[in-house]
Amino acid sequence: MSADFWAGYISGAIGIIIGNPLDVIKVRLQAKESLTAGQTAAASFARQFESTSSLITGTAAPILGYGALNALLFVSYNRSEAALNKGLALPPNLWTTWLAGAIGGLATWAVSTPTELIKCRAQLATSPTSSWAITRRILQNEGVRGLYFGGAVTALRDSIGYGFYFWSYELGTQWMATPKEDKTSLSQEAAKVLLCGGLAGVMTWASIFPLDVIKTRVQAQTLDPASRPLLDDPTKPQRRLGAMEIAREAYREAGMRVFFRGLTICSVRAFFVNAVQWATYEWIMYELGEESVDLQSLLRSHCR
Template identity: 70%
Template sequence: MSADFWAGYVSGAIGILIGNPLDLIKVRLQASTDNIALQGASSYARQFQSTSSLVTGTAAPILGYGALNALLFVSYNRAEAALNNAFSVQRNLWSTWAAGAAGGLATWVVSTPTELIKCRAQMASPPRSSWSITKKTLRTEGVRGLYFGGAVTALRDSVGYGFYFWTYELCNSWVDTYIQGDASFAKDASKVLLSGGLAGVATWASIFPLDVIKTRVQTQPFAAQTPLIDSTGLASSSQTQLPPSDRRLGAIQVAKLAYQEGGMGVFFRGLTICSIRAFMVNAVQWAVYEWMMHELGHGRKQRNQSTID
């Protein structure tokens, strides 16, 4: 396997472990419609009463998101090289965005089932393991069920990862311009942490409404199943208000219902907690990625030098 594969895999898995508690709050805010949800993230913090609650729904993301992140970085690096060679241009922000979008689209095969299992595990009450949700989905819906909500997930990932790499490279260039002097470990580390954190925030800000729709699409109950969070839990699924039907709603229908429920504000519910999580997770994730690439002989300086040569 290539260096960017392993660097992407390990950094993605570490990112999930760091960000899962805040991601759980984000998902429940997005999918819920009751009064408790409208009170904000503080109403959900009380759910973390045990160590196990901090890692709810992490099994699928650690395996899936590690693979997703590996596929993302490999696809991005190959797509950027191909674009620059095809158009005979040097590395630039436009090719960076296009390569990021291509890399994001390539992750669809992994990200859709990973997101679906993760969201359902985080919304389940009483708690259920990712494996039990996977088995039930396969039993009741087949393999196709794991890819429910795939179109909106692919669109979210393509747009989001375009801005992800674009922002990271832009921030790196900005820091290099305004911070003069010899390079040092402290400066390089600060640059990576800042650029990675801002890239994460910019990504989620650009696609958060799509993520809200994706979450609501994927947490719909199948046929006559009960809601993922019942009346005894802190929240109830947004689909409890839907008329009984054997056919779940698509992304456009879900978006219309969400707008009727709370206007434009509903599409940004949970953005604050998500932005905090995004900065922390992506700062660490990029730091781990760059460090591993350096240790494997493919650090940023080596990559830039090979491009020049």
């Protein structure tokens, strides 16, 4: 398989392992988990991880799913950008980068939707539940179609988000590009990759966080009483709401601020996860003899 496939797969899996603890908090905050009266932020944080197993809640599906998703994302992005720049004779610019990223994000829909669905339900389950058990329950009760519940809002989120992901990373590398006549150390170039990757992650989540809140609440709904997540109110009739109904209900709950609940935690997670992901991706591409950004030529000169 292509170099960008393996670079994307490995970097995606590493990102999930690093970021899962904070992702659990983010998802639970989005699904109405908030501080109760007299509860401190520190107490709330400790409650999220009452046991060691909480640190890895819902990781099985993302490690497999996001590895494949990241691989598909980078392959689709690279091929789309090449087609836009060459096939359609469009000059390379930040807007073609955004469009290629949006196409790449949309291409991940088939993997992203079931992965997100299973992850959310595992992280919101009232008792520890494995990703495999949740998957089997969905298939038994709803069939394959059940794995794609919330697919429309997930596809919209991914398309917009990954457009800004590649756009902001490319913009960062252009701003931090060093003139060829200026020599820089390997550590400086590595720091640039980490910083550009981290900022790209923050920019991405900031651009689509309200959509992610809606997606989480949509996918957290389940008709299976045995796996009813934290979001569900047992007094309500078991009818799953659409994205627009969920958005209106959330707005009535707490106004506009509800769509940004958990953004701080998410931004911290996004910076570190995407810094490591981009650094891993660039390093693997270099080791496999591929160049993905101009920083690679600088890295090569230091690694000889």
